[in-house]
Amino acid sequence: MTSNTKIRLLIIAAVVLVCIYGIIGLPTSTAAVAANWRNNIRLGTDLRGGSNLVMQVQMQDAFKGEADTVIQRLRDELAKASIPFADINRNDPDFDHANSIQINITGVPATKAGDFRMIVNDNFGAVWIMTTVNETDYRLTMKPTEALRVRADTVTQCINTIEKKINGLGLAESSVQPRGESQILVTLPGVDDPARIKQILKTAAILELYEVQGGPFASREEAMQSKNGVLPLSSQILPSAVRGGTPVEYYILARTAVVRGQDLRDAKPVQNSQTGGWEANFVLTQDAATRFARFTGAHIRDRLAIVLDKKVLSAPTIEAKISDNGVITNLGGHDEAADLALNLRAGSLPASLDYLEERSVGPSLGADSIRQGLYSGIAGVIAVVTLMLIYYKRSGINATLALILNALILIAALSYFEAVLTLPGIAGIILTIGMAVDSNVLIFERIREELRAGKAVVAAVEAGFGKAFLTIIDTHVTTIVSCCFLFLFGTGPVKGFAVTLVIGLFANVFTAVFVSRTIFNWELSGQKRAVTLSI
């Protein structure tokens, strides 16, 4: 054996060890091996059972939210500077035109134009562009770069919130990923009926506390009448939440909230020791607690409304100064209290979500698919190996070894990259095996040709590998090029296909060209003068 062959064999042995370690870890016991195998080979939800949800982030909500904040602040700033105006409002863009959000300000006296401009520029100039419509009216539009930032931020915030909610449910293996520009893919392994999760994700859970200015009233009209038909600008009317058949009532509340969703620090479900009913306890951040203490101290005997998702849950009277915690009482049961607390903890979504796609596979179908796929795969491989052995005799063993090593590298790479094996991924593996067989066939046929042309065994092997190498590189690079495009432009399944195929192709170049060659060299170096080759 030449030293070159020895080095090659060492490299191959090292690769095999690294691969085996990647798949089963250090084999300390059979149980450890089995556990590592299960952890390292990640099957997609289509194979092991589970759910996939694709959601559309309703971007326009985020843009409207941004505009509403600006409107609120602008009203305050203008009031402070005593600049009168007739109205400030925004348009109502749909999903496809979310970027075209605009704020219209009308009736600013021409004499105050300079002051008005200064206020707008100082406060909102970084994000908004102001255009003059006429002498008294103005329009704000969002800068394109800022619109992009809002979009990206919205998706990130949604993903973070969803992650918190899902982790709170104890679904550790699940994943939340962005998909395309404005979609989110949630993968929930082992969950084959995602109804409860969808309910939790859908709930915005925006908790706000408002000062009560009047109510409850039986209808919105009655509430209006109490203010002589004109609702002050600083007030709003909100309905109560329907609970156990009680009729909807209406409250007049202050427009600005005392406490908002982002002021919450923690929330948890608790059981009331006296009534036995379930409640959700919440704790405020330090900053909010100071504000809340000041407010409640000044408003003892007034009422405070607890509002969830724009519905009044209750309107208790403030008995004493409260600093940092509150409770939502009268919930349906443990599950409702736990889900509400979870939603409060996770915070609210910056935009609502629409479900675009929902796929779930029960565990038994997943098991069936794996079993059938595996059996037919094994049947196919056995047939291929048998034929190779018949057709190429001893060299067939060579090809079989290369094939096995190829599969080993592929599985190990999937494990190291933490890639998930799905049905389309298996398609990629099948193509890989096909191309691996093809590489060997190419090489062997070439060697046979060279032998037929009268070359000596060593020279024929040399020439066979040399000539087949170019072909193998061309076929593989072409496919890798196409995979790059599939990965860049494709979605989920197409991507999964591309990833496994690329890994497989790289493994293939290594096994067909390097490993197979080494085995030939080894075999030939065993003979004193290589005169025969079983091919």
Place this chain on the structure above:
Amino acid sequence: MELFKNTNFDFLGKKWPFIGLSLVLTAAGWISIGMKGMQYGIDFKGGALMSLRFAQEPPVQQIRSALENKLPGEISVQQISGKPEVLIGTEIKDEKELNANRQLIEDTLRGMFGSSGGNIDLNNSSAIELADRLRGPLQQAGVPLSEQDLQDLCAAIMTYRAGHGGILRSADELSGVKGVTPKVIEVLKANVSLGPFTILSTDMVGPKIGGELRRQAVLATLYALAGMLVYIAFRFEWIYGVAAVVAVFHDTLITIGLFSLFNKPISLTVVAALLTLVGYSMNDTIVVFDRIRENLKMVRRESLENIINLSINQTLSRTVLTSGLTLLTALALWLFGGDVLNGFSFALVAGIIVGTYSSVFVASPILVFWQNFRGKGKPSAAAPVARETAGQRKAMRG
């Protein structure tokens, strides 16, 4: 063992009947598509597909009429031949229907088979639901279980269920499961019911994302083809790139046509199969082209047609062997791979056959056509300047 030794078939001489066959196949497929329309699976057109397994032979007619009363739009209820399994397909016209759809179908079916009287359905519940349900009753029945034991017990029952087709017919079946004592079975019998069906899978796709997926799959494939064209043009000559891509396109068109002829819907997994066959066919074509390039360098005086014929003959043994072996794997997958993989493996089987022959009878003739178009009779116009080598005549023999 060798099948083909020094063959000398005149492949290009017989190209016309095969090109004719290609045209007929393509035309037949596309006429079928023209008449029936492209048959997309729910992945691409939106809709819901629910697959259920029943304990007994399912009353397909009854299910259909019950669902037609409850759900809007077109409904298909179809039994998988030879199995107590049913596929229910419903329309989803709007993303809003996505939420209600599954619940509606489940409730309708449950109503059909009689409600379970407040007990949870063991055939359609998760381990967590089961644990929640059994926690109290087990305690009352005096079965001492820690929370961990309870979770393990429920997980074991779920594993048993999954291993037995997802459907249990009697609680007594569970007696062999770890942790299940006669007492546990008693509690089970009192607290769970065994529904007549289990849901194997549900797929619900809104029409919006369906259209988007379709566009993206087509775009990704076209970009991939363009990428391959550029690479081949760079490594060979641009006409080789064009010829290879035309051949692959031809294979895809024929396979899609076959799907329409056999009334098989195009789903995302079928797209994965189409990508696989693009890979196979491209691989096959490049092997032949590679040989043509090599021979063009060595043999200059032969006509391009003869060189191509020689190259195809030289690679024939590899072509037949590789295609034969991969076809074997695809056939195994088609015959034993189960329903989930059926569309996938069908596309592979069809694709490998068409892909192999397109390298010989579509891609190669294009090279000859192009040469004839550029200058009639000019010997090997597509050949790069090659040095005369002593071995050129010998190489002709192969």
